[in-house]
Amino acid sequence: MGEPAAAQHPHPYVPRDLSLPGYVPGLLSHSTIFGVFVGAALLVTSLIWLLSGGSPRRSRVDRLLMCWWAFTGLSHMILEGYFVFSPEFYKNSSGFYLAEVWKEYSRGDSRYAARDPCIVSIIGLTAIFEGPACILAVYAIATKKPYSYILQFANCLGHIYITAVYFITAVLEGDNFAASPFYYYVSYLVPNSFWILIPAIISVNCWKKICAAVQFQAQNQKKAKIR
Amino acid sequence: MGEPAAAQHPHPYVPRDLSLPGYVPGLLSHSTIFGVFVGAALLVTSLIWLLSGGSPRRSRVDRLLMCWWAFTGLSHMILEGYFVFSPEFYKNSSGFYLAEVWKEYSRGDSRYAARDPCIVSIIGLTAIFEGPACILAVYAIATKKPYSYILQFANCLGHIYITAVYFITAVLEGDNFAASPFYYYVSYLVPNSFWILIPAIISVNCWKKICAAVQFQAQNQKKAKIR
Numbered sequence: 001m002g003e004p005a006a007a008q009h010p011h012p013y014v015p016r017d018l019s020l021p022g023y024v025p026g027l028l029s030h031s032t033i034f035g036v037f038v039g040a041a042l043l044v045t046s047l048i049w050l051l052s053g054g055s056p057r058r059s060r061v062d063r064l065l066m067c068w069w070a071f072t073g074l075s076h077m078i079l080e081g082y083f084v085f086s087p088e089f090y091k092n093s094s095g096f097y098l099a100e101v102w103k104e105y106s107r108g109d110s111r112y113a114a115r116d117p118c119i120v121s122i123i124g125l126t127a128i129f130e131g132p133a134c135i136l137a138v139y140a141i142a143t144k145k146p147y148s149y150i151l152q153f154a155n156c157l158g159h160i161y162i163t164a165v166y167f168i169t170a171v172l173e174g175d176n177f178a179a180s181p182f183y184y185y186v187s188y189l190v191p192n193s194f195w196i197l198i199p200a201i202i203s204v205n206c207w208k209k210i211c212a213a214v215q216f217q218a219q220n221q222k223k224a225k226i227r
Numbered sequence: 228m229g230e231p232a233a234a235q236h237p238h239p240y241v242p243r244d245l246s247l248p249g250y251v252p253g254l255l256s257h258s259t260i261f262g263v264f265v266g267a268a269l270l271v272t273s274l275i276w277l278l279s280g281g282s283p284r285r286s287r288v289d290r291l292l293m294c295w296w297a298f299t300g301l302s303h304m305i306l307e308g309y310f311v312f313s314p315e316f317y318k319n320s321s322g323f324y325l326a327e328v329w330k331e332y333s334r335g336d337s338r339y340a341a342r343d344p345c346i347v348s349i350i351g352l353t354a355i356f357e358g359p360a361c362i363l364a365v366y367a368i369a370t371k372k373p374y375s376y377i378l379q380f381a382n383c384l385g386h387i388y389i390t391a392v393y394f395i396t397a398v399l400e401g402d403n404f405a406a407s408p409f410y411y412y413v414s415y416l417v418p419n420s421f422w423i424l425i426p427a428i429i430s431v432n433c434w435k436k437i438c439a440a441v442q443f444q445a446q447n448q449k450k451a452k453i454r
Contacts, residue, residue: 117399125391125395149441150438157384161384209441210440
């Protein structure tokens with residue numbers, strides 16, 4: 001007698017008792033998935049770097065920031081957008097890249113495959129609100145909008161809050177969602193830490209710029225009153 | 228034969244199959260708990276309103292904001308601070324007010340008594356970071372610090388993010404955590420909505436003030452260069 005269909009493909013995720021009926025193993029290798037991601041990220045950031053170099057008044061820092069916001073915004077909208085609206089990605093048998101990404105990523109954090117409500121909630125907010133807001137930040141820096149700093153600050157705070165909730169809930173639930181220490185560090189802990197580190201640096205910079213502007217305005221309006 | 232001790236106090240929460248061994252029923256009535264909360268809130272806000280009236284240059288809006296930040300900051304630090312560090316509040320048999328608050332509030336959202344990791348995570352961030360940051364906002368407004376607007380904006384965004392995650396996870400988990408429609412609306416939905424509504428209004432105001440300051444600085448620095 002044959003085993004039931006669902007048992008034919010045991011999933012590779014931890015905890016082992018996670019039930020994922022209909023799971024289809026990934027077709028692409030870790031290096032292929034990672035290679036396509038890095039290639040796409042380099043393509044986007046190179047394009048933004050080259051296109052943003054036209055104006056001599058645009059600083060290198062602003063051009064780097066445009067690269068970051070374009071990269072992170074597109075990641076949220078494409079990768080995380082697919083995840084939010086594809087609850088059964090682990091059943092995908094076509095080798096579709098975005099499904100393969102999440103099958104692979106779930107080795108580092110199985111809460112994605114398990115569709116943990118807290119994960120869906122924070123990734124949903126990131127994909128739907130944070131993604132477009134990051135792309136708006138690219139435009140705001142490019143066109144030197146007055147809301148450029150406050151928008152970047154808002155995006156940074158969103159990243160920090162959401163990554164903090166992401167890490168803290170994992171710890172509170174036992175921090176046992178990675179298939180191996182390799183996946184824990186290389187897929188889960190280290191990459192996600194960048195979404196605390198980089199936003200922290202950018203938000204401190206925005207905070208300083210905004211405080212300087214508010215102080216400048218207050219001092220100059222005081223001077224104008226004295227005259 | 229007597230029943231086991233844990234069965235002597237069936238809890239009043241929904242879902243009914245939630246296991247809370249050692250639950251002790253609340254000793255204070257809903258109206259007592261609510262009355263003390265409103266009384267304390269009125270005391271704090273009246274004090275801040277009176278004390279902030281000393282400077283004729285301080286606007287009524289700023290004084291109202293100081294009242295809001297003092298009220299919400301102290302709530303986070305005292306009420307939510309107690310919750311975060313008291314995983315077994317539902318076993319408290321002394322009638323201690325803060326334990327009674329969370330026993331009563333769990334009728335509107337049993338995820339508190341159940342110690343849902345997502346709830347603990349977001350309430351922990353609110354109690355530990357957001358609470359003191361709200362009190363700092365009272366000081367920043369009182370002393371007209373240049374960081375007043377950006378700090379208030381950060382606090383507002385924290386409130387909006389955390390309340391959004393709070394509501395969305397409930398919906399994703401079936402939105403069935405209230406003991407009755409009364410508790411759902413009066414204890415859970417309506418009061419928490421204020422932590423989206425009020426921060427939304429304040430953050431729009433801060434956004435405008437910050438954009439105006441950034442634009443003022445950019446224009447005046449441009450004028451200075453032309454001269």
